[in-house]
Amino acid sequence: MTANGHDERDGSTAQFVARGEGEVLRLCAVLSLGMCEAISQGLVGPEYACHRLFGPALLARARAAGADDAFAEALNLATELDAVARLAPDALASSVDDLKRRLLQNLGKIVPGAIEGEKWLVTR
8 A cells, every 4th residue: 555546566556645734733643652652562662663654754744734833843753763772772752752742742642533535545
């Protein structure tokens, strides 16, 4: 499955759809929290997380959707988790915990919109 809807080798497609600034920010926060938890549990490494999610595209999407400075800073810190793992591996757990705390605070500031429209993950 690809997030941008391109066909996979098996022929299936999927994409993430969030409409409206609040929904885009909520999607960014929820995906980021899930990835952080997966890192915390040792299910994925920070290199994988940074390759798949935490990068300039996530930060750009969030900023385009109106992310405030605190949220943008949290996402920017997420992009550095692979460097933390390489350069200061003993600090990784506390960095991920701090990131989760920041993401939860920011998620709490995003006022939920009406539950309408498509699910975030759709197949075509």
